[in-house]
Amino acid sequence: xxxxxxxxxxxxxxxxxxxxxxxxxxxxxxxxxxxxxxxxxxxxxxxxxxxxxxxxxxxxxxxxxxxxxxxxxxxxxxxxxxxxxxxxxxxxxxxxxxxxxxxxxxxxxxxxxxxxxxxxxxxxxxxxxxxxxxxxxxxxxxxxxxxxxxxxxxxxxxxxxxxxxxxxxxxxxxxxxxxxxx
Amino acid sequence: xxxxxxxxxxxxxxxxxxxxxxxxxxxxxxxxxxxxxxxxxxxxxxxxxxxxxxxxxxxxxxxxxxxxxxxxxxxxxxxxxxxxxxxxxxxxxxxxxxxxxxxxxxxxxxxxxxxxxxxxxxxxxxxxxxxxxxxxxxxxxxxxxxxxxxxxxxx
Numbered sequence: 001x002x003x004x005x006x007x008x009x010x011x012x013x014x015x016x017x018x019x020x021x022x023x024x025x026x027x028x029x030x031x032x033x034x035x036x037x038x039x040x041x042x043x044x045x046x047x048x049x050x051x052x053x054x055x056x057x058x059x060x061x062x063x064x065x066x067x068x069x070x071x072x073x074x075x076x077x078x079x080x081x082x083x084x085x086x087x088x089x090x091x092x093x094x095x096x097x098x099x100x101x102x103x104x105x106x107x108x109x110x111x112x113x114x115x116x117x118x119x120x121x122x123x124x125x126x127x128x129x130x131x132x133x134x135x136x137x138x139x140x141x142x143x144x145x146x147x148x149x150x151x152x153x154x155x156x157x158x159x160x161x162x163x164x165x166x167x168x169x170x171x172x173x174x175x176x177x178x179x180x181x182x
Numbered sequence: 183x184x185x186x187x188x189x190x191x192x193x194x195x196x197x198x199x200x201x202x203x204x205x206x207x208x209x210x211x212x213x214x215x216x217x218x219x220x221x222x223x224x225x226x227x228x229x230x231x232x233x234x235x236x237x238x239x240x241x242x243x244x245x246x247x248x249x250x251x252x253x254x255x256x257x258x259x260x261x262x263x264x265x266x267x268x269x270x271x272x273x274x275x276x277x278x279x280x281x282x283x284x285x286x287x288x289x290x291x292x293x294x295x296x297x298x299x300x301x302x303x304x305x306x307x308x309x310x311x312x313x314x315x316x317x318x319x320x321x322x323x324x325x326x327x328x329x330x331x332x333x334x335x336x337x
Contacts, residue, residue, distance in 0.1 A: 001291055002214045004207040036235035041202065046239045047221055077217060079239065084195035086296060086309045088246045104239035144246070169308045
């Protein structure tokens with residue numbers, strides 16, 4: 001789910017940046033370094049909303065390099081999967097083990113064991129889709145699905161969640177045709 | 183799963199978010215869409231490129247928000263959403279033992295994201311299990327508030 005939280009980040013500023021535009025440079029560097037980053041516990045930093053002026057305290061000079069370390073506090077918009085929350089996601093890829101869906105930058109994998117019984121054997125290699133026994137439900141790339149988060153891992157700067165569509169009221173929402181390419 | 187075994191079990195279905203998330207402000211997809219739109223305008227005016235994660239989230243929230251109407255005045259939609267959030271956050275119900283129950287911010291966000299005009303109490307409780315602590319009539323009331331806002335926005 002999306003949430004707003006105040007975080008802090010250390011920025012190392014070389015002396016060449018000192019001068020009138022110090023603050024603006026700090027804010028710009030902060031955005032460059034932090035936006036899009038996946039923080040292990042807090043999730044993806046989607047956007048830096050605000051860097052309050054009075055939160056940029058004096059920097060500390062690093063004697064070895066001559067650079068200055070600023071600890072900057074900022075409010076950020078974050079995206080993090082919470083266990084047992086229900087989310088809508090867009091399917092990106094199907095394979096014989098399950099399918100991948102995305103919530104923005106967050107990747108979620110739904111294994112075939114987390115699909116309803118009537119979809120367990122429903123992988124169609126030719127159409128690259130998961131199809132239910134009665135052919136009513138077709139989950140293919142671009143479809144919207146409602147899933148529940150069961151777990152999450154963080155690796156190499158990316159967050160991957162594990163999801164399920166086995167419970168009631170979960171599963172296919174739309175076939176994505178009205179939406180165009182994702 | 184890389185979870186610290188000694189940390190308290192996180193389970194949003196029971197409204198356990200974890201100790202670091204007690205002071206956060208949770209947003210619904212619709213509100214995120216509003217923030218990103220404002221931020222995008224700001225970045226474009228300074229000729230900055232929007233990063234990849236940002237664009238993905240923008241595509242996502244624009245696709246999955248039931249509470250939008252491109253033909254309506256933007257500010258009108260924003261106001262309706264704010265009113266809805268206030269109404270849901272201020273929702274109070276007295277339980278049998280006289281205590282007041284209110285909706286947790288996580289529930290408010292989930293409700294705004296998942297509920298559509300045809301959502302019934304059973305579905306709402308299946309999707310947001312922590313709602314089961316409210317009596318059915320109260321949940322119906324909550325769904326009604328959301329339904330009427332969606333209808334107002336979409337019509």
